[in-house]
Each structure stands twice: as C-alpha cells, then as structure tokens.
Amino acid sequence: MLQNGSNLDITWKGTNGNNFWVGRDGKTACAIVDHCMGRARDGSRATLEGTRGWFSNPKSEVSAHFGVAKDGRVWQFVDIQNTAWANGIMEQPDASIPWLAECVSKKINPNKRTISIEHEGDSNDVMPEAQYQATLALHLFLIKTAGIKADRQHIVGHSQITGRQRANCPGPGFPWQWLMRDLAKVRGLSFQDPVTNFTVAEPFASFWHKNGGLAVFGRPISELIRGDKAFPECQALQWFERARFELHAGGVVLLGLVGREAKQIIEGKVN
Numbered sequence: 624m625l626q627n628g629s630n631l632d633i634t635w636k637g638t639n640g641n642n643f644w645v646g647r648d649g650k651t652a653c654a655i656v657d658h659c660m661g662r663a664r665d666g667s668r669a670t671l672e673g674t675r676g677w678f679s680n681p682k683s684e685v686s687a688h689f690g691v692a693k694d695g696r697v698w699q700f701v702d703i704q705n706t707a708w709a710n711g712i713m714e715q716p717d718a719s720i721p722w723l724a725e726c727v728s729k730k731i732n733p734n735k736r737t738i739s740i741e742h743e744g745d746s747n748d749v750m751p752e753a754q755y756q757a758t759l760a761l762h763l764f765l766i767k768t769a770g771i772k773a774d775r776q777h778i779v780g781h782s783q784i785t786g787r788q789r790a791n792c793p794g795p796g797f798p799w800q801w802l803m804r805d806l807a808k809v810r811g812l813s814f815q816d817p818v819t820n821f822t823v824a825e826p827f828a829s830f831w832h833k834n835g836g837l838a839v840f841g842r843p844i845s846e847l848i849r850g851d852k853a854f855p856e857c858q859a860l861q862w863f864e865r866a867r868f869e870l871h872a873g874g875v876v877l878l879g880l881v882g883r884e885a886k887q888i889i890e891g892k893v894n
Contacts (some may be wrong), residue, residue: 625709633689633761637679637699639733642678644705644708646705646852647705647736648735652736652738653736653739654723654776654778655779656738656780657758658708659745659797661745662745670699686701687701687741688703688709688739689699690740690742691741691743691749692751692757693743694751694755703738703837707739709735709737709781710733710784712785712843713733714724714786714788723783725860738771740758742754746793747795748861755802759785759802763806767832769836769837778803780793780797816843817868821842821844821861822847826876827868842863843861843862844859844863844864858871868880
C-alpha cells in the first residue's frame with residue numbers, strides 16, 4: 624500500500640500480466656480519462672473486485688490504470704509508465720482537444736497518451752463522498768507526479784474519445800463541476816514521491832514537470848542539498864534516478880553534467 628502524503632492510499636493489484644503493453648511506444652501520458660464501470664456482463668452492477676477479475680482475464684482484452692470504489696478504496700492495475708487498454712477505439716472523438724486531434728491525424732492509439740481511471744457505479748449514479756474524495760486525491764496525485772494539466776482538455780471522459788459506443792461514460796452523474804473546481808484550488812507543483820518519500824520543492828518541481836517528469840528524470844533519490852554542502856558549486860542541488868538538478872544564480876535550474884564528470888573520474892582527471 625502506497626501513501627503519497629495527500630490522504631491517498633493506492634493498493635497494487637495488477638492484471639496477472641495480461642491486457643497491457645509495456646511502455647508507451649515512446650509517447651508520454653498527457654491526459655487522464657475518467658470512466659464508470661457500469662454493469663457486468665450478467666447485468667449486475669460492476670464492482671472493484673469483479674473489474675479486477677475482468678482485467679486479469681486475457682480474453683477480455685481490456686484494462687485501466689486505476690479503479691476507485693464507492694467506499695473510497697483505490698486499486699492500481701497497470702503501472703502509469705505502461706499502456707492500459709481502456710481508451711483505444713476512437714469513434715466521434717472530440718476534435719477540439721489538441722492532443723486527441725493529433726492522435727487522429729497521426730493515427731496514434733490514445734491509450735499511449737492517457738492514464739485511465741475506472742469508478743464503481745452507473746453513469747447516472749451520484750458519487751458518494753468517500754469515492755469523490757478518493758478520486759480527487761488520485762487526480763491530484765497524477766497531476767503532480769505525471770505532469771497532467773488540470774483542465775478539461777487534459778482531464779476528459781471516455782465519451783470524448785469513443786462518443787458512440789461509450790456516450791454515457793462516465794455519464795451525467797460524474798461530478799465534473801466539483802472536480803474541476805477543487806482541482807483549480809491547487810497551488811504550486813511541489814510533491815512528495817510516494818516510493819522514495821523525498822520531497823521535490825520549487826523551482827525543481829516545475830522543472831521536473833515541464834521537462835518530462837517521471838519518464839525522463841525518474842524519482843527523487845535525495846533530499847534538497849543547499850549551499851556549501853552542494854557539489855559542484857551551486858545554490859542547491861537534488862539527485863534523481865536519471866539526473867542531477869542544480870539551482871544557480873537568478874533562480875536558473877540546470878542539469879548536472881554527470882556524464883562528463885564520470886568520464887573525468889574514470890580518466891583520473893578528478894579525484
């Protein structure tokens with residue numbers, strides 16, 4: 624069970640290795656797609672448990688990254704760096720959304736550009752408070768850690784991608800007005816990584832988000848190192864899995880030249 628410091632617990636469930644692609648074929652996730660689970664094949668209301676079973680069945684050929692139960696539980700089925708099979712069929716897509724229009728023009732499967740969230744309930748259900756607070760926290764987590772923009776062009780419903788077959792997903796019962804209102808209250812991009820527990824503060828957080836985030840730099844693996852403790856000389860630095868951020872005069876963030884330094888060490892030019 625993971626905690627991200629925002630009253631969000633995510634329980635990993637997986638799909639038994641089925642129904643997803645490893646990686647994103649060089650693409651980066653830029654949007655969240657919200658779904659409702661609706662009903663199971665036998666007509667009964669779909670549940671988080673039943674959805675997990677369906678995602679784990681290779682015959683279903685479907686999955687999502689997350690599921691949110693009415694009681695507030697959040698389960699994760701697919702790593703966000705991988706491609707879930709939730710949004711791939713484009714039927715009457717909303718061409719006013721730039722990234723989706725690009726998917727159409729360049730024939731890109733939108734699964735490769737999205738993170739998908741399934742919610743227990745039918746399209747007309749009023750979302751319980753526990754479920755709403757959980758999905759709000761999950762959206763905030765993805766905005767901060769995956770660099771998703773908090774607007775209606777980057778947080779969309781399944782019906783905006785598959786307008787004919789999924790015209791009621793997530794449906795009129797989904798609390799768009801409240802979700803976008805509450806997301807708009809968020810200030811700043813600082814975040815605590817849920818795996819390493821190191822905090823990334825400004826201005827490193829903005830640099831991390833704007834230049835590729837997790838996919839490019841990886842997770843923070845050190846605390847912020849300031850002043851005379853920093854090497855090389857700079858105002859502050861912080862290490863990530865694949866980079867070193869340096870804060871220089873004027874608030875300028877630069878990437879450390881770790882490759883050049885490593886080469887100098889190997890060649891004996893630096894002690």
